[in-house]
């Protein structure tokens with residue numbers, strides 16, 4: 001049963017994802033979680049590194065769409081900053097937000113991955129929507145709200161003790 005919760009790919013950060021690496025998995029588009037995946041939870045801004053990474057992905061024609069459970073206005077403001085389309089609140093782990101994003105962006109489900117830091121939100125939503133799943137290590141776990149911190153021990157339980165990539 002725990003195997004169900006294993007991501008197809010487990011990386012330290014989105015910065016580990018390159019167009020070449022995505023190509024190896026036949027991926028052409030990404031649904032990107034925002035908090036703790038692209039930026040620290042309490043921060044309004046992204047780091048220079050992440051900004052450059054987003055630009056590099058866009059330049060390589062990787063389709064990008066933000067998919068966040070955050071409030072509409074907050075995510076809209078962030079999306080404007082990084083000039084990306086968004087779906088929020090996405091209500092992950094329900095799969096509907098993924099489907100909305102894929103349809104509006106005209107992405108191909110087979111070549112789309114969800115990228116996020118939470119097993120019981122991002123990963124599960126991706127699995128339920130039938131997508132390739134990429135889990136990253138949360139950027140600022142100590143800043144997370146209590147309801148997210150509560151889920152972390154359970155996440156560690158279902159993830160393999162030794163990190164592996166299932167692809």
Ligand SMILES: [Mg+2]
Pocket residue numbers: 033034035036037116117118
């Ligand atoms: Mg997150």
